[in-house]
Amino acid sequence: MTSTTAAGQHGFRHELLLHRSTQELVEFVVPMVRDGVAAQEPTLLLVRPDTAEAVLHQVGPSPYLTVQPALAQPGRPALHVRAARPMLASYARVVHQEPVIPSSQWPEWRRLEAVLNLALSHHDTWAVCAYDRHTLTDEMVANLHATHPLIAQDGGHQHSDRYQHPVDFLKQHRNCSADPVERTAPAVELVDPSPATARATVSGFARHHRLPTGEIDNLVFAVHEAVTNALMHGRPPTLLRLWAQPDRVTVTVTDTGPGPSDPLVGLLPPGPVNGPVNGPGPGPRLGLWLSHQLVDVAHRHHADGYTIRLAAAHPVDHAD
Numbered sequence: 001m002t003s004t005t006a007a008g009q010h011g012f013r014h015e016l017l018l019h020r021s022t023q024e025l026v027e028f029v030v031p032m033v034r035d036g037v038a039a040q041e042p043t044l045l046l047v048r049p050d051t052a053e054a055v056l057h058q059v060g061p062s063p064y065l066t067v068q069p070a071l072a073q074p075g076r077p078a079l080h081v082r083a084a085r086p087m088l089a090s091y092a093r094v095v096h097q098e099p100v101i102p103s104s105q106w107p108e109w110r111r112l113e114a115v116l117n118l119a120l121s122h123h124d125t126w127a128v129c130a131y132d133r134h135t136l137t138d139e140m141v142a143n144l145h146a147t148h149p150l151i152a153q154d155g156g157h158q159h160s161d162r163y164q165h166p167v168d169f170l171k172q173h174r175n176c177s178a179d180p181v182e183r184t185a186p187a188v189e190l191v192d193p194s195p196a197t198a199r200a201t202v203s204g205f206a207r208h209h210r211l212p213t214g215e216i217d218n219l220v221f222a223v224h225e226a227v228t229n230a231l232m233h234g235r236p237p238t239l240l241r242l243w244a245q246p247d248r249v250t251v252t253v254t255d256t257g258p259g260p261s262d263p264l265v266g267l268l269p270p271g272p273v274n275g276p277v278n279g280p281g282p283g284p285r286l287g288l289w290l291s292h293q294l295v296d297v298a299h300r301h302h303a304d305g306y307t308i309r310l311a312a313a314h315p316v317d318h319a320d
Contacts, residue, residue: 012088013126014117015157016148018133018141025130026054028152029095032128037062041092046070047130048097070097074105077112078267078292081119088123095128100135107176108298110140113147114166114173115267128152143173170263176298179309181243181250188242198227198240202251205244211312218294219249219312225287226253226308233257234306247314252307259299259306260285266292266299 019025029045033055036043045052045067052067059065088094101109113129120127131144145151145162146169152158164172188201202223206216223240230238234255243250262285270285291297291310298309 010124012117012120012123013150014120014148015126015128015150015152016144016160017128017130017152018136018144019130020133022050022054025051025097026058028128028130029055030058032093032095032126033059033065036093037064040064042066042090043093044068044087044091044095046094046096051097066091071099074099074101074109076293076296077108077115078289080112081115081267082293084116084120085123088120088125088127091125093126095130098129098131100132101140103137104179106140106143107173108296110143110147110173111170111267113144114164114169115264117147117149117166118264119268167263174263175300175302176309178300179250179298179311181245182241182252182309184243186241187244188240190240192231192236192238193227193240195224195227195231198223198253201240202242202249205242206249206312209244209246209249211247211249211314215295215312215314219251219310222291222295222297222310223251223253225291226251226310229287230255230257234259248311249313250309250311252309254305254307256305259301259308260288265289266297 017025017028019028025047029047029051033043033045037059041064043065045055045065047055047067047070049069052069056067116127129144129148133141136144142162145160146164147166149160149163150157151160187205190197190201193201199220203216203220206219211219227238227240230253234257236255239252239254241252241254265285266288269289288297296309296311296313300307300309
């Protein structure tokens, strides 16, 4: 099914644009902005300087148009979900020129694209995610088609026949692969550590490697939550491993239980906003939601149980 416009509809309209050049992106954005300005709809462009310059050259300034710089690097998905809610309350149209997503960060990024359809469902906003096709693998493209209900194509706005309900998609794509560092010998390996022992161990190594105090505190909190959850909700033994690199500390916590059953875990806060998926109370989900905003998090369900990976890096290597 194809429509000539995605405007004039109600609710959250989550559209994918795959472009191969700045010119192709601008050709899509200019009519969208012009229509928004003419309708006096607040419009936000999160784009790179060359794109902004090209659009403003054709459209001109308007009190209904706001232009801000796009992300230079992908940040933590849970932070993006949290920031998107108040932002979309102020705008009827949004175009985000997406950053290049490294393959190591893609598993969590695709979870972000899926969960936005739930987290922002009450907003009356047309949001376009613009990706440079040259930076994407075929698997990434398939994931994007499955997480965006609308696809910009041939000058129109098609309803994606490959779109999946977010919960179904997340159930199929909830596992991240092991980080290469996990294939090396850890600096520390603890069996059934108490939360206090885990905190002290991580804090000592992180400070020795001169991570900023804020990153250390964030990682200590996240590890405390992971170990506590493993001891309370998992199955023994609980194994903590730590790798200390010059500007990064990585920790995995593994237990032999099945791990969280909620496919949305970490990306949305616990509570009624998530519906019945999250159950009646926060349980371990509140700590996981906070951890996802503080450090890099990855989940892996495997034959031996469940592993959560937590990492903090020097700001020069990681931008939120």
